[in-house]
Amino acid sequence: MLMKAILIILLLGLTCFPSDLFSQVYKNRATEVAYKYNDSHGRWSKWSDWTNCDILVVTDLDKETFTIYSKEAQEFDIVNYYEKEYDAEGVEVFRMFCVDKEGIRCNIRERFVDDGVYFAQLYVDYADFMYVYNLAKNR
DSSP: OOOHHHHHHHHHHHHHHHHHHOOOEEEEEEEEEEEEETTTOBBBOOHHHHEEEEEEEEEEETTEEEEESSSSSEEEEEEEEEEEEOOSOOEEEEEEEEETSSSEEEEEEEEEEOOEEEEEEEEEOSEEEEEEEEOOOOO
């Protein structure tokens, strides 16, 4: 009888509150940003120096959105997820094909590096401009 009651409670919880039980929203804090751009001759510049920042980054896998709350919020819809990759240094990279709120295509990459201060780098790659944020470990 007790087992039946537990099962009923679990089933009610799963049917009444499924999004709350399995919500996949990740909030991170970016503390540094750098950028590079493609010049008029098709050559990429070197990465800029790191600039300090304090920016909230929210990944909502339920809504398939990605938002960077910089001075002006940057909103992205996730169109496609790619298989996990490893870069030339053997670091795990997770890449998503996205479209920003103006309809411009880009890739967003999370490069998982744990150096004690940061746990990942977040890259936003457009055809002519790229920027990267260092994401701090949760405090």
